[in-house]
Amino acid sequence: MASTGPTAPAAPHVLVVPYPAQGHMIPLLDLAGLLASRGIRLTVVGTPTMALLLAPLLTAHRVGTVRALVLPFPSHPALPAGVECARDAPPTLLAALMVALAGLRGPLASWVRERSGTPDRVPLAGELGVAGIVFSPSGVYGSAVLHSLFRRAPRPEDEADDESPIGFPDLPGAPAYPWWQLSLLYRTYKQGDEVSEGVRQNFLWNLEGSAFVSNTFRRFEERYLGAPLADLGLRRVHAVGPVAPEPDDAGGRGGETAVSAADLCAWLDRFPEDGSVVYVSLGSMAVLQPPHAAALADALERTGVAFVWAAGTTAPLPDGFEERVAAAGVRGRVIRGWAPQVAALRHRAVGWFVTHCGWNSVLEATAAGVAMLTWPMTADQFVNARLLVDELGAAVPVSWGGLKAAPAAEEVARVLHAAIVGNGDRDVVARAKELAVEASAAVRKGGDSWLEVEELVQELRELASEPKTKTISSY
Known part of the structure; x- marks a missing residue:
């Protein structure tokens, strides 16, 4: 999650709180680098295990532009001691990991209050009651499928048949997939279960945001960027990718x-x-x-x-x-x-x-x-x-x-x-x-993705000057 802070419009401050999985952190940190290169100040949150991934971003930008805030990972009864990232958790515990991350809200709220002196402006969407901008580590198509599942909650006709097709009628071409090919995060959802409901609520909150930011480019997913998608809350999508750096800068993106x-x-x-x-x-x-x-x-x-x-x-x-x-x-x-x-x-x-x-x-x-x-x-x-x-x-x-x-x-x-x-x-x-x-054309100056990043930066600057802030959250 990232939030514009109460600084002057010329230099908004973005708090970046990535979901603790390499596949989520890497593209979000790449996006953070693009924002920093355009004059946005950032504080990036990491837990001790994942802090190593922050090093390339911190090294690439001058002191004061990007800072790290290392916080202990919150404990959760469903997680074994010492598990604080997806790499160390079996697939069945990924939902609990997502819910446990919400425990950072208290420490982050305290951190912001200490620096802003304005408790009523804490940049946490849940406390402010404002919409946010959602960063998706997936493509537009993949993100829409996952949000559609939690939005519509479809079930197979025969619970014992893994081949039962699940359709997505609101997506172009109305695709369908056998039940077993859908995300385990959704297939293990149990109505009324605390962890399951916490995960579902996370995706439903995303659909209330004002826009999505996706690591994709227009010519790659043109079919899904041509019109607002019901499965993404009919929200605008900023297609800013590919955000991968050049090879000389990418050697340690996943750690040593x-x-x-x-x-x-x-x-x-x-x-x-x-x-x-x-x-x-x-x-x-x-x-x-x-x-x-x-x-x-x-x-x-x-x-x-x-x-x-x-x-x-x-x-x-x-x-x-x-x-x-x-x-x-x-x-x-x-x-x-x-x-x-x-x-x-x-x-x-x-x-x-x-x-x-x-x-x-x-x-x-x-x-x-x-x-x-x-x-x-x-x-x-x-x-x-x-x-x-x-x-x-x-x-x-x-x-x-x-x-x-x-x-x-x-x-x-x-x-x-x-x-x-x-x-x-x-x-x-x-x-x-x-x-x-x-x-390559998309990310060059004047390309589709380059322009989308410029528009995102302008949006952040405008949000920083408003009486209330909005958030960019990564799921």
Whole structure:
């Protein structure tokens, strides 16, 4: 959550309180950097575990423009001691994490009162009773689907049938998804449960805001930006993305990397042919199941394609796979821990990206002009994959089975071979490169996204001069 403070209109003060998950924090901090570069003063809140992610933003801007406020994460009876970020919480506890974050309201209210001396101007929307501006870490389509679920509360006709379709009649094209492909955050909602109701209320409050800010760009989601959406409260959307920085500035966006961008790029330099390497990352949130990891590892070995696999710290790779990759040396590389993904995707040798379709990964690949091999697992990833494959034509599906069903190794090998060895679908590769040009044009001075940021800054300046303030909240 961020709020304009009681400073002069020329230099409003924004309080930024990100949801403690890397996929949420990274784009919001990138947006904070864009605001700081335009003269907006910011105080960014972090808990001890997540404070490391603030370092690049603090380093990039002069002292006084961006400051950090580190607060203890509030305790909650549903959360084990020491859990204060999504990275450390199983999927079933993400709702409790969201509700627990509301415990920061008291410390933040006290912090603002100490500095403003005006208790009636505390910039917390709940206390002020004013509308806010909502920052979405997802695309417009994905955000609308999630808000639609909590707004309409649809249920499958047969509760025992995971394949029961759930439709979204207020979205362009009236899409529908099987129940099991919808966000776990909604599927675990229980009417009357304290945590569930707290989560739902969070999304309903978003729909009362005056506008949404989304990390997307007009040409990417034109279909969903053409008219106000009922599933976003008929509110305006500021499309300000892609907000990803250049590779030289992005090495530690998720914390300390397991390998430096320079080292990884030097390894990729060994491949003379452009687009001959596939980059693999299936995200940091969903725990990859052994059958999925085995199918992918088997396919990589069968095809002999060159690859970089950012496997994180928990991916259960098959016995002996990493040792065989290390022994071969030249063809493949496994990275355990956080990888410099932006730098890897923008290297000329990387031509395809096996991705879970998390929104940050989608936009980083799009900005780099890299075609995607989609393998959605959970959350908004199925929505993002459908956008890429069916609407934009910039991706080829690997599997639609998610965590529910692993594909056969033979099928994964077929997709990899067709993309890398068989030179892939030329139309998909060409469309990915077109989107990169459009993304670059959007963020350049005078581009659609650049103008949206300028308008957002002007709106913040105007809000700072009003008798009451408004908030920008991240969910």
